Amino acid sequence: MSLLLLKSGTVHDPANGIDGAVRDLWVQEGKIVAPPEVPTDPDQVLDLSGLVVMPGGIDVHSHIAGLGLNHARLLYPSANLPLPSVTGRLYAGMGYTTVLDAAIAPLAARHAHFDLAATPLIDKAFLILVANHHYVLSLIREKRKEELKGFLAWLLQATRGFGIKLVNPGGTEHWQQSRADIGEIDASVAGFGITPRQIIVELAAAAEHLGLPHPAHIHCNHLGVPGNWETTAATMKALSGRRAHFAHIQFHSYGGSPADPASIESRAPDLIELFNRQPALTADVGHVQFGPALGLTADTPLAHYLSRLTGRRLSTSSFELEAGCGCLPLTYKKNKLIHSLQWAIGLEWLLLVKDPWRIALSTDHPNGASFAAYPDIIHLLMDRDYRKSVWKDLHPLTRERSVLGQLDRQYTLQEIATITRAAPARMLGLANKGHLGPGADADIAVYAPSSDRRKMFALPRHVFKSGQMIIEREEPRGDVWGTLFHVTPLFDSHALAPWREWQRSFGTIAPDRYAMADEELRGNRTPVALAANHPS
Numbered sequence: 001m002s003l004l005l006l007k008s009g010t011v012h013d014p015a016n017g018i019d020g021a022v023r024d025l026w027v028q029e030g031k032i033v034a035p036p037e038v039p040t041d042p043d044q045v046l047d048l049s050g051l052v053v054m055p056g057g058i059d060v061h062s063h064i065a066g067l068g069l070n071h072a073r074l075l076y077p078s079a080n081l082p083l084p085s086v087t088g089r090l091y092a093g094m095g096y097t098t099v100l101d102a103a104i105a106p107l108a109a110r111h112a113h114f115d116l117a118a119t120p121l122i123d124k125a126f127l128i129l130v131a132n133h134h135y136v137l138s139l140i141r142e143k144r145k146e147e148l149k150g151f152l153a154w155l156l157q158a159t160r161g162f163g164i165k166l167v168n169p170g171g172t173e174h175w176q177q178s179r180a181d182i183g184e185i186d187a188s189v190a191g192f193g194i195t196p197r198q199i200i201v202e203l204a205a206a207a208e209h210l211g212l213p214h215p216a217h218i219h220c221n222h223l224g225v226p227g228n229w230e231t232t233a234a235t236m237k238a239l240s241g242r243r244a245h246f247a248h249i250q251f252h253s254y255g256g257s258p259a260d261p262a263s264i265e266s267r268a269p270d271l272i273e274l275f276n277r278q279p280a281l282t283a284d285v286g287h288v289q290f291g292p293a294l295g296l297t298a299d300t301p302l303a304h305y306l307s308r309l310t311g312r313r314l315s316t317s318s319f320e321l322e323a324g325c326g327c328l329p330l331t332y333k334k335n336k337l338i339h340s341l342q343w344a345i346g347l348e349w350l351l352l353v354k355d356p357w358r359i360a361l362s363t364d365h366p367n368g369a370s371f372a373a374y375p376d377i378i379h380l381l382m383d384r385d386y387r388k389s390v391w392k393d394l395h396p397l398t399r400e401r402s403v404l405g406q407l408d409r410q411y412t413l414q415e416i417a418t419i420t421r422a423a424p425a426r427m428l429g430l431a432n433k434g435h436l437g438p439g440a441d442a443d444i445a446v447y448a449p450s451s452d453r454r455k456m457f458a459l460p461r462h463v464f465k466s467g468q469m470i471i472e473r474e475e476p477r478g479d480v481w482g483t484l485f486h487v488t489p490l491f492d493s494h495a496l497a498p499w500r501e502w503q504r505s506f507g508t509i510a511p512d513r514y515a516m517a518d519e520e521l522r523g524n525r526t527p528v529a530l531a532a533n534h535p536s
């Protein structure tokens with residue numbers, strides 16, 4: 001039981017109210033422990049005087065596993081998407097130690113687990129796509145609420161998922177049936193006769209009743225379309241106080257007319273006002289950076305629209321019962337109005353949201369940019385002059401259509417620690433993550449302070465994963481395998497009988513073949529099942 005003392009670091013631990021105080025941290029068996037009550041000699045001491053110490057970074061919305069990435073690697077090798085073995089090293093190399101993949105089709109879960117098992121150094125989990133799933137939609141239509149809860153609980157257990165993801169609720173199915181975009185959230189989904197509103201409200205309620213640690217994670221209808229802020233506002237209001245997480249909110253904050261792409265403007269301030277007043281909602285930003293990126297989305301109508309717009313090849317896979325993932329390359333350019341505005345709107349969100357506990361840093365990797373852009377985005381948030389130097393080169397209309405130029409706020413290190421560590425841990429319901437109090441997992445990032453925040457956050461001095469040093473003096477060292485988090489909500493097996501019958505009648509895969517066996521998770525070493533069904 002080797003005892004490690006990390007001595008005299010300048011600690012930023014927002015969850016425990018420590019803001020830049022010099023503290024010692026004691027680590028034993030992969031956990032932070034309370035300082036010994038009697039004088040004790042540690043087995044190892046590392047002096048962190050003058051260095052900044054934070055919990056390991058946590059990404060609440062990324063795409064690091066699954067078939068869509070493989071299609072992208074085949075179709076677009078120039079996009080240089082890292083292989084799983086490299087993904088883990090790149091994240092850990094920035095001091096990130098936990099990553100959530102936000103969109104896995106239930107039938108593709110097995111493949112995703114193999115990718116995650118090949119991803120070293122970080123802890124991981126994924127969300128399963130359910131908002132265009134035929135059986136889910138039919139249960140909502142027929143108001144079979146108990147069966148809906150039972151089915152979702154079973155599906156999460158079978159696929160070893162962590163939570164549920166709503167991508168363009170009902171809209172993908174509507175497009176597949178009619179080749180038309182879904183209307184507002186009260187429009188009817190072709191073939192089902194229910195509305196996006198019903199899907200959103202019922203799934204958010206089911207996630208809450210199941211006591212999932214992370215609430216329904218929503219990618220709203222009409223991503224990227226001018227005027228979509230009204231859909232996003234209607235979705236926020238539809239939830240009427242329920243917990244929910246809004247994915248890559250930047251992409252859903254546009255004014256203007258859908259018929260005229262040149263009319264696009266920021267309506268982020270209006271949405272943020274609404275968001276500030278609904279404390280049960282959280283969001284990740286989905287910031288874009290100028291340069292190459294890769295569109296990777298389960299929103300098939302959107303992928304198809306972008307492919308027509310750019311003339312780039314599109315790969316899209318659909319699974320029985322539920323949409324899969326499409327991919328196509330993107331390039332964000334400063335001289336394009338829409339891209340300039342997207343860059344500005346992400347920063348508007350980060351700078352205007354009052355409570356940093358409710359917003360998380362993300363680029364929706366690889367959609368807005370690679371996760372490797374995080375240090376540069378931190379620099380944009382902490383250094384107003386740097387931000388203004390980029391702002392002045394943007395498309396000239398951006399100045400009239402975004403308030404970013406008027407925002408002087410600069411983030412503190414404590415606020416950065418909040419949006420990249422403490423808040424994401426709380427959003428995901430991971431009680432042992434995102435803080436440095438006794439009982440926390442000893443996932444720790446140590447940075448050398450510098451006014452060049454990009455450099456500071458790109459190259460940590462040391463990183464610890466579960467108490468093991470994996471970066472020492474900026475060099476990789478050691479090989480720790482991360483854990484897989486999944487949930488095990490309880491369900492009544494009677495509620496599942498109709499699903500088994502339905503799957504036998506309409507499906508090509510026997511219901512039990514959905515389920516992952518324990519031995520199939522072997523690569524993930526000690527998966528951690530989190531209990532759900534806590535009274536919420």
Ligand SMILES: [Zn+2]
Nearest residue numbers: 061062102364
């Ligand atoms: Zn995403």
